[in-house]
Structure formats: structure tokens, C-alpha cells
Amino acid sequence: MHLHVLPMTSYFSCQTFYIMAGRGDAPKSKGKKTAAGSKKTGSTSRGKKPAATKKDSNRGKRGSSRERDMEYRTDTRSSENAPDKKFGDKKYGDKKFGDKKFSDKPYSEKSYGDKKQYGKSKEGGYKEDKRIPKGKKKPGQGEVKQFFTSKYSGEKPEGWKPKVHDGLTRLNKYLSNAGIASRRDADKLIELGLVKVNDVVVTELGYKVDPKKDTVKYDDKNLKPEKLRYVLLNKPKDYITTMEDPEERKTVMWLVKDACKERIYPVGRLDRQTTGLLLFTNDGEMAKKLTHPKHGIQKLYHVETLEKVKGADLDAMRNGIKLDDGIIKADEVSFVNNDVHQIGIRIHSGRNRIVRRMFEHFNYTVKKLDRVMFAGLTKKDLPRGRCRHLTEQELAFLQML
Helix, strand or coil: CCCCCCCCCCCCCHHHHHHHCCCCCCCCCCCEECCCCCEECCCCCCCCCCCCCHHHHHHHHHHHHHHHHHHHHHHHCCCCCCCCCHHHHCCHHHCHHHHCCHHHCHHHHCCHHHCCCCCECCCCCECCCCCCCCCCCCCCCCCCCHHHHHHHHCCCCCCCCCCCCCCCEEHHHHHHHCCCCCHHHHHHHHHCCCEEECCEECCCCCCEECCCCCCEEECCEEECCCCCCEEEEEECCCCECCCCCCCCCCEHHHCCCCCCCCCCEEECCCCCCCEEEEEEECCHHHHHHHHCHHHCCCEEEEEEECCCCCHHHHHHHHHCEEECCEEECCCEEEEECCEEEEEEEEECCCCCCHHHHHHHCCCCCEEEEEEEEECCEECCCCCCCCEEECCHHHHHHHHHC
16 A cells, blocks of 8 residues: 655645555545436526535535546556666675775785884985884883982982071171161162271171171161061051150050060051051061062052032042142042942052141041051951051961062
């Protein structure tokens, strides 16, 4: 039995299925046909409806047209009348290239060892073949070097001697530890001939002294190496940042006089009405590191103004404004808790009264100015007017800046 699929049409019905499946003709209509092929359903008198419905009459018409269509398709598309195809008799193994194998290629007879020797020279001779045969290791391959063994297993290489500290210290470091200046500035003092060792002027850079035996003088004063100290103060109002004041006003040194025995001095400065963090130390090298502009040490201030600050003015501070001593730009600036009277500003410049001058540039009156952060140090657990020594973690952080 062969089924032939017909195209879908709007008049597809059950009658088509009967013819395609070979079950004979579709059920015919019970009505009688006239000579014209129409179904005789009753009286055709004017004004009266026919006895059969319109649906039955249409069904008879479709059935007759489908029979004619199927007779045509059965004759022309039958598989019995289709010609035989030639490729059905041919197998895959009968193809011509199936008889040829890969090993029949001419180059398969040549092995790797038949190639000419490695490294032919221009003169026609051959160089020595230095290639390592398969299965052998390079010289030293797989061996552990001596310095790796001594580092991790505790074994010492031959000829190793422990480094012995002679107890000597470079003269510039001695001056820095004494709180005179940083090492670089101490070298300048040595070159100027202002430093004496055992009453002899020394101008040689890199000169070493014995702190236990030698006597070092600067400006005809004996120097003693001091322990480095780092003290953090939460400065209150009405204190000036200076070592001594001729007018006998209150200075920040009064607040840290009992912090340590060593002579310490402030790193940077805060004006009289500004409050907040101020660091003291006798480490000249660290002091210069924290104050030099090239290191970009960050400072965070909390500003409170009498007038309402405009957002456009804060944008101008971010982009940069021109003051008497040059252009200045804030690293970050924004309102605190959406309060137009309180602003937080982050800056790395160390110019004198720089924050106040930035707000005075826009005719704002600064009511309060507080430094809440300096070089990563904060005021946490440090009341106003009190001081404390830096922890080991804080000191390690400063040394990494």
C-alpha cells in the first residue's frame, strides 16, 4: 500500500483519506443526481426550500471533483511506474580509492633515523650532535641547588660564614636617630663640616661610628642616639603649633611634654583655631616623608561653615581653583549627611591654611575645622587634648607609605 501526500487545501475531508488509503471510494451521497451532476433533493418550485440541506449538496460536488483528482495522481505518481535508480546497486566498498592503503605511500618507507645528520656546516662537514638522547636528562636536571637546600633544610653550603655585625653605625643615621635631621639632610651637614667625631671634623660620606665609644658633636653639642618615638595628639583649640612662643601663648608642646623623655617635634602644623590629629616624632626621616609633597600623604578634614555651600562651588574645588600661591585641587569633597553647612574634604597639599583659604575663596566663613585623618591615622578612642603612642601596626603602615 502506497500513501501519496496531497497538498493541503481548504476542502480536505475524510473522503480523501479513504481514497489514499486504498479502502475504496469514499461514501457517496444518498441524493439522486440530475443530468447536470447536481443532486436532486426535492421540488424546485419558486418560493419553497429544497428538502436536502446546502451542506449535503456541497459535499456531493466536492466528492466528484476529488475522485477525478485522485485518478490523475494515482496514474502519474505511482511507485510502480517510477524508474529504477542506479546508485542503489553500488556499495561503499566498491569505490576505486578503497583498494589503496595509507602505508602504500612512498614516504612511509623512510624512518626518522634515515635523515641526514644534525648541524651541517658550510664547509661540507658535520658538527658534533649535542642533542640529548631520549630517556636521558640534561646535566643538573633534577638536582637541588645548594642554596635552596641550605635555605629550607638548615644545611649550610661549603665556605659559608655567618655575618657578624661590627656594631658600627653610619654617621648620617646616627644624626637622624638623634633627632637632628633626616639622613639626606644629615649628609649635607657632614659635607659642610658641622659634625665632629672625637673632636675631629668629618666630611666623608658613609663614615661609620661606634655609638658605645665615639663622641659625636653637632654645633659643639654632644649627641646621644635616642629611641625613636611616635606620639599622636588630638589637638584642641587655642593651641599653636610651635616649639616655643615668645609671647608665651599655649603651644602643643605643653600637651605632649609628659609623653616621653626624648625630644620630639610636630610633623606639619595646624593653625590656632583648627583641631584634630597632629603627629610628633624624633624620626627626622619619617617626618620629611610625611610632609614632602611628592609622597602625597592624604589628610581628611571636617569643615563647618556659617553659610550654605553650593554644589557648584564643590565641583570647582574638585576641578581646581586659583589662589595667590597657585592652583589647588581637592582630591575629594562632598556634603556630610546632605547638610549644606558641613563638608568633608580630602587633600594632600601641605600649604599653610590651605583648607580655610579654599572656602574663603568663595566667601564662606569657616566656623569649625577639624582634621579627622592624617596618613591613615584616625581619632578613634582618642579624646580631645589627649595623646598616645602609635601601635606597632600603625608604625608599620607609616613605614610602607
